[in-house]
Amino acid sequence: MSHKKLISSLLAMTLIASGCTGGNEESNVPSSSSPSASPPSASATASEESQPIDPLAKYETPIEITTVRATNDTFKFIPGESLENNIIYKLYEEDMGIVWKNKWSVSGDNGKYIEKLNLSIASNDLPDVFMVDAGQLKELVDGDKLEDMTPYFEQYASDQVKAAFGYANGLGLRMGTLDGKLYGLPNTRDAAGNLNLLWVRQDWLDNLGLKAPATADDVIAVAEAFAKQDPDGNQKDDTYGLMATFLMFDGYGLGSLDALAAAYGAYPGKWIEKDGKLAYGSVQPEMKLALEVGRNLYAAGVLDKEFAIKGGGETTADVVAGKIGMYYAPFWTPAWPLNQLKEKDPDAKWTALLAPPGPAGEMKVPAGHFTTNWTVVRKGFEHPEALVKAINYWYDLSLPGGSQLDKYAELRNGTYKDVDTANYSPVYSEPPNKNSDFAIVINKALETGDTSKLDVAGVQTYDKIKAGGIDGWVEEEIWTKAAPLVPQYKEIVTDAFYGASTETMGLTKAALDKLTNETFTKIIMGNKPLDEFDAFVSQWNKIGGEQITAEVNEWAASK
Numbered sequence: 001m002s003h004k005k006l007i008s009s010l011l012a013m014t015l016i017a018s019g020c021t022g023g024n025e026e027s028n029v030p031s032s033s034s035p036s037a038s039p040p041s042a043s044a045t046a047s048e049e050s051q052p053i054d055p056l057a058k059y060e061t062p063i064e065i066t067t068v069r070a071t072n073d074t075f076k077f078i079p080g081e082s083l084e085n086n087i088i089y090k091l092y093e094e095d096m097g098i099v100w101k102n103k104w105s106v107s108g109d110n111g112k113y114i115e116k117l118n119l120s121i122a123s124n125d126l127p128d129v130f131m132v133d134a135g136q137l138k139e140l141v142d143g144d145k146l147e148d149m150t151p152y153f154e155q156y157a158s159d160q161v162k163a164a165f166g167y168a169n170g171l172g173l174r175m176g177t178l179d180g181k182l183y184g185l186p187n188t189r190d191a192a193g194n195l196n197l198l199w200v201r202q203d204w205l206d207n208l209g210l211k212a213p214a215t216a217d218d219v220i221a222v223a224e225a226f227a228k229q230d231p232d233g234n235q236k237d238d239t240y241g242l243m244a245t246f247l248m249f250d251g252y253g254l255g256s257l258d259a260l261a262a263a264y265g266a267y268p269g270k271w272i273e274k275d276g277k278l279a280y281g282s283v284q285p286e287m288k289l290a291l292e293v294g295r296n297l298y299a300a301g302v303l304d305k306e307f308a309i310k311g312g313g314e315t316t317a318d319v320v321a322g323k324i325g326m327y328y329a330p331f332w333t334p335a336w337p338l339n340q341l342k343e344k345d346p347d348a349k350w351t352a353l354l355a356p357p358g359p360a361g362e363m364k365v366p367a368g369h370f371t372t373n374w375t376v377v378r379k380g381f382e383h384p385e386a387l388v389k390a391i392n393y394w395y396d397l398s399l400p401g402g403s404q405l406d407k408y409a410e411l412r413n414g415t416y417k418d419v420d421t422a423n424y425s426p427v428y429s430e431p432p433n434k435n436s437d438f439a440i441v442i443n444k445a446l447e448t449g450d451t452s453k454l455d456v457a458g459v460q461t462y463d464k465i466k467a468g469g470i471d472g473w474v475e476e477e478i479w480t481k482a483a484p485l486v487p488q489y490k491e492i493v494t495d496a497f498y499g500a501s502t503e504t505m506g507l508t509k510a511a512l513d514k515l516t517n518e519t520f521t522k523i524i525m526g527n528k529p530l531d532e533f534d535a536f537v538s539q540w541n542k543i544g545g546e547q548i549t550a551e552v553n554e555w556a557a558s559k
Helices: 003-010 042-050 087-096 110-122 134-142 150-156 159-165 167-175 202-208 216-228 258-263 285-299 312-320 338-344 385-398 405-412 434-448 456-467 469-488 503-524 532-558
Strands: 063-071 098-107 129-132 197-201 271-274 277-280 326-329 350-353 364-366 374-377 491-493
Touching (some): 063 385, 098 385, 110 134, 129 385, 134 374, 197 202, 258 364, 277 532, 285 532, 312 338, 405 456
Parallel strands (some): 063 098, 364 491
Antiparallel strands (some): 129 374, 197 350
């Protein structure tokens, strides 16, 4: 079972990546070559200002929207339902007058969807509404194939949607804007899951008489103590101070040391702003210092000697086996794998901390983008505003503050309790601060005992915490201890480059990534001297990095 599926089964509020947008049959659909629908006129706008638009107004005469979909093994249906005929499609039709038709669907990883959609783009056989990545977005805009959604978003988006899309100074919207026009509405996700906390064995700290680490240097010192001073008291040399995987500086999941590198000013794998330009974090001088830290940890026995060949499965097994003293992970990690350790060893205690800062005393935390794809409207579709209204409806139906949330929650916890109905929606987005807000509501209820402000999912979480047991422990650790920490990060660093892959990236990125991973691993394991980093930077630039940097900065200058 994947950790996403496991988390889904334990946490009502934890997200599962939904299927891609899409559509079906083409009956009564304007052709891809039909002229663009005109944006609202000035007179219409003036009229609408005096008579505000209802963002959830139902179409009196139902409209049909074609889309395309991608599914995976998390898509399950109750008897009699399918991707074409399910409760979410029915609710859209009943409440909004929107009839979704799937033009085609694919099953498997996202690559199959991208490949299939590329064929549709090449043959100019586009659905009305569909999801795209950054490269497809640029290609379609360059080909004049998409509607400019600027006026429709401004006029039809609900306050709830505007607030969500305005997160991080509207980054999601800016990422979907080309040449000053909004073409792609961001499929935003919860941002908390892209930020790592430091998780520490509190019982080990207590056993050794240590305080929780307050700085990155403290992390190193505590990690060495955990590796060398028998913190579990079994008189065996079988513990590691800090977890790491072969993807040590890649991503924000379990075993990533990106947050430790950031404490020393390094942001591997990210384009960062430096001296007025964009620079690649993996080849900056600060990265050499981060590698030196990793090298020293390895030499001291803090890291598993086999980290270079271990993936997430092997390292999380070490957590469950009680061998790991600290690791960086998102707020949800009590749901996996700490729940399994808790079942095995009820006395194991963990503490969640903000990632400690480095010598400079500040911490700019690396974070993943809360959107990597966008939903667009085919140019010429008669009702481009319908996409905005569909997103409004999804928010109203499925998220805290929505007028129909309880109805949706009752469905999820009744007839549809064994399936993930969120997968069914052809448009999917959620506020980046969803889980942080949920934590606030839950903690208020726990403080006062008043559950009247909670929706069905909130009441379930509240009841689990009060009931105790493993499930109650998981919910309590997540919502009362970990999730409230995330908003306390004062500054986050996301990748400053969010455009389509440049020409040279397409030709050399795989080779550059391989060179980077191999060099970093060899330096950390002591198979290459630390100064090998300087030769690596030179080689990185020669085989494409310098040209990519120029292309990335050309992109930045055009924004």
